[in-house]
Amino acid sequence: MKxxxxxxxxxxHTVSGIVISVVLYIIFFAGSFSFFRDEIVNWxxxxxxxxxxDIQLDFDETLDSLHKKYNLNGRDIELKKYYIEQxxxxxxxxxxxxxxxxxxxGAKFFYIDTKNKTExxxxxxxxxxxxxxxxxxxxxxxxxxxxxxxxxxxxxFLFAIxxxxxxxxxxxxxxxYVFRPLAKLKTMWTDAHTALGLIGLPFQFVxxxxxxxxxxxxLLVAPSVFVLYDGDSAQLYEDLEYxxxxxxxxxxxxxxxxxxxSYVETTKKLWNDFNVIEIHVFxxxxxNMHVLVNGHIDYTSKFNGVGExxxxxxxxxxxxxxxxxxxxxxxxxxxxxxxxxxxxxxxxIPLKLISFxxxxxxxxxxxxxxxxxxxxxDKKNVPDKKRRFNERxxxxxxxxxxxxxxxxxxxxIAVKVYQPTSSSFIYNFYFIGWLxxxxxxxIKKDFHFIxxxxxxxxxxxxxxxxxxxxxxxxNWFWNSFSNQQFQLLFIDVFWLVLASLTLWISLKxxxx
Numbered sequence: 001m002k003x004x005x006x007x008x009x010x011x012x013h014t015v016s017g018i019v020i021s022v023v024l025y026i027i028f029f030a031g032s033f034s035f036f037r038d039e040i041v042n043w044x045x046x047x048x049x050x051x052x053x054d055i056q057l058d059f060d061e062t063l064d065s066l067h068k069k070y071n072l073n074g075r076d077i078e079l080k081k082y083y084i085e086q087x088x089x090x091x092x093x094x095x096x097x098x099x100x101x102x103x104x105x106g107a108k109f110f111y112i113d114t115k116n117k118t119e120x121x122x123x124x125x126x127x128x129x130x131x132x133x134x135x136x137x138x139x140x141x142x143x144x145x146x147x148x149x150x151x152x153x154x155x156x157f158l159f160a161i162x163x164x165x166x167x168x169x170x171x172x173x174x175x176x177y178v179f180r181p182l183a184k185l186k187t188m189w190t191d192a193h194t195a196l197g198l199i200g201l202p203f204q205f206v207x208x209x210x211x212x213x214x215x216x217x218x219l220l221v222a223p224s225v226f227v228l229y230d231g232d233s234a235q236l237y238e239d240l241e242y243x244x245x246x247x248x249x250x251x252x253x254x255x256x257x258x259x260x261x262s263y264v265e266t267t268k269k270l271w272n273d274f275n276v277i278e279i280h281v282f283x284x285x286x287x288n289m290h291v292l293v294n295g296h297i298d299y300t301s302k303f304n305g306v307g308e309x310x311x312x313x314x315x316x317x318x319x320x321x322x323x324x325x326x327x328x329x330x331x332x333x334x335x336x337x338x339x340x341x342x343x344x345x346x347x348x349i350p351l352k353l354i355s356f357x358x359x360x361x362x363x364x365x366x367x368x369x370x371x372x373x374x375x376x377x378d379k380k381n382v383p384d385k386k387r388r389f390n391e392r393x394x395x396x397x398x399x400x401x402x403x404x405x406x407x408x409x410x411x412x413i414a415v416k417v418y419q420p421t422s423s424s425f426i427y428n429f430y431f432i433g434w435l436x437x438x439x440x441x442x443i444k445k446d447f448h449f450i451x452x453x454x455x456x457x458x459x460x461x462x463x464x465x466x467x468x469x470x471x472x473x474x475n476w477f478w479n480s481f482s483n484q485q486f487q488l489l490f491i492d493v494f495w496l497v498l499a500s501l502t503l504w505i506s507l508k509x510x511x512x
Contacts (some may be wrong), residue, residue, distance in 0.1 A: 018373055020156045023138070025366045025401040027150060031136035031207075032359030033408065035344055035352040036494070038084040039487050040129030044415050046473045047086045048485035051348075053296070054275040055081045055088055057114045059260040063281070065117060066090070070108065072284040073097055074249060079112075080278040087111040087125060096249040096283065126423035128415045131430065132408070137215060140427070144218075151215025158208035164197065193368035196361050203358040204365075210342040241331060244280055244292060245310070245320070252287040258313045263291050267309045271324055273298035274307065289313040296336075297324045299346040304328055304336050349490065367401065370394055398450050399441035405458035405502070407434045412495070413461065413468045448511040455506035462499030466492035 033040070042049060050056060059079070066072060074097030081088045092108045111120045138146035197204075260279060268274050278294040290310055297305030307324030311317065340346050344355040374394045378387055407430060414429050415421045441450045469492060470476035477496075480489035 018370065020153045020160070021366055021370050022397055022400055023149065023153050024157055025363055026404065027136050027138070027153065027211075028359050028362045028366070029401070029404050029408075030132045032356045032363070034129075034133040034136045035355050035359070036491070037129040037133045039490050040132070040412075041083070041085050041127045042487045043469070043491040044127050044129065044421075045086070046469075046475060046488065048480075048483075048487050049084060049086050051084055051487075052275060053081065053084065053277050055079065055114070055277065055279070057088065059264060059279055062112065062117070063260060063284075066092075067284075071095070073253075074251075074286060075281075075284050077281040077284055078278065086115060087113055087120060090119075096286075097251060123423050124420060126421065126426060128411055128421075128426055131411075131423075131426045137211070147215045148219070151212050151219075154208050154211035154215060158205070158212065161201070161205055161208060165201070193365055193372060196368070197365045200358050200361045200365060203355070204362055206341055210338050213338060214342065241335075244282075247282045247288050247290050249283050250287045254285055254287050254289055254314060256314060258289070258291075258316075260291055263309075263311045264293055266311075266318075267293040267295075270309065270321075271297060271305075271307060273301045274324065287314060290319070295324075299340070303340065303346065304333055306332050306336055363401075367398070370397060395445065395447065395450070396438075396442055398447065399438045402450055402454035403434060403437035403441055405454055406461055407437055409458045409461040409465065409495070409499075412465045416465075416468045416472050419472070448509070452506050452509045455502045455509070459499040459503035459506060462495045462502070465495040465499075 057079070062079070063072065063077065066077070070092065072092070072095075074095040076093040078091040079088050080091070088111065090108075090110055090112050094106045109122070111122070111125050112118070113120070134140065137150040140146060141149065260281070264276055264279070267276065274295055274297055276293055276295040278292075280292040280294070282288075282290040282292070290312055292308060292310045294306075294308040296307065302325065305324035305328060306322070307327070308320075308322045309318050310320040312319045344351050371394070374390055377390050382390075410433060411426070411430050415426065418425060437454075441454065444450065466477050469488075475485070475488055477489050477492035480486070480492065
């Protein structure tokens with residue numbers, strides 16, 4: 001490669017990496033904890049649930065209960081399980097019955113507890129696990145700005161990965177085995193950046209591609225809406241199978257009895273290891289009532305096996321069926337495989353732990369890249385004013401990024417002590433606390449202090465997370481183990497291990 005070409009790619013890699021570094025660190029740090037979203041949610045609520053995507057619910061009893069409260073006649077009702085937790089989402093359309101006195105209430109959305117049948121709004125169902133999950137794609141920023149920002153950061157990150165591979169291609173394997181911690185500072189950071197960057201390369205590439213796809217796919221398909229669909233976005237969504245079929249409301253009460261539970265059981269008998277994740281009822285108690293049962297084959301049996309069956313309630317017959325074993329389409333592969341790869345939820349806790357570690361490795365790669373950038377510009381031939389500016393920029397960067405660890409640990413204690421929580425409480429506690437910690441570390445004006453005491457403070461707080469859980473719930477981790485409440489046990493042990501590791505690292509850090 002010619003020197004001019006190499007220099008162009010090198011500077012492009014540096015600039016693209018520096019520009020997105022802070023946001024990218026936030027995405028990876030929050031995303032690492034997001035692998036344990038469900039475990040965090042259940043730990044926070046002190047609930048231990050069966051680890052399955054299948055909805056554990058008596059549908060007939062639930063619909064009868066909802067009918068008494070909301071008068072479901074003429075409504076479309078959907079019960080859907082998004083995560084492995086004790087609550088399922090309930091969506092109800094406005095009644096299509098023009099004579100229904102309940103029609104003025106319009107559509108409704110809430111969550112229902114599958115065990116005690118209590119109802120919860122989105123706000124009072126909000127958890128720290130949900131917060132961290134949404135933070136990793138910047139959902140807290142006004143929609144759709146946050147989504148698009150995360151998507152474009154993913155694209156820039158993909159660009160940085162590709163240019164980084166080109167830069168290091170000739171010496172990539174050789175440099176992977178070289179680590180010189182006793183050499184000069186820039187050499188140490190460069191060796192760490194190269195070695196850990198190579199280890200996390202496949203992981204980072206996958207998450208750059210899938211992250212960009214999820215966040216800006218609307219922008220990518222927007223031209224096709226106007227060119228191929230003449231502006232008809234509804235038709236596009238139908239072709240992408242994001243919508244349900246429509247069934248006409250006859251405004252005649254159905255005369256026969258029906259059981260949604262029986263339709264679910266019939267569907268499960270069609271395909272072994274079928275998990276029902278969604279029930280959609282069309283035209284409740286109308287003569288043209290239909291029930292859709294949607295789900296997928298267990299991931300241990302088939303990685304991408306999405307299927308559904310639609311029943312005509314009047315006749316009890318299946319009017320439409322999608323076999324998850326034989327009718328898997330290219331579209332299913334694009335939509336579902338990308339989701340599964342991104343979420344890393346198909347391999348249980350071991351895969352989540354590996355993904356978590358690789359996420360933190362990516363955070364270190366980002367930090368090391370910034371430190372290389374700073375040290376490369378800390379030379380005598382660089383004007384003193386510019387050197388001080390560069391140092392100030394990196395100090396602010398480190399304070400913002402590294403203070404995420406202690407405030408995240410502290411938030412685990414806060415949501416356990418302050419129960420029940422809400423989205424406003426979590427927002428205020430996390431963001432205000434993060435801001436205060438960031439300002440404190442910026443004021444200290446010491447890189448070593450920031451590195452050491454963000455790790456040390458986060459470690460100390462982390463040790464108190466299982467303690468806070470035990471005090472508030474009486475569910476000490478040895479009790480969780482004896483009661484086989486492994487989701488609750490996991491978070492307590494996870495923090496004990498993580499806090500121990502970061503404490504050891506903080507004590508080993510020496511001022512250079």
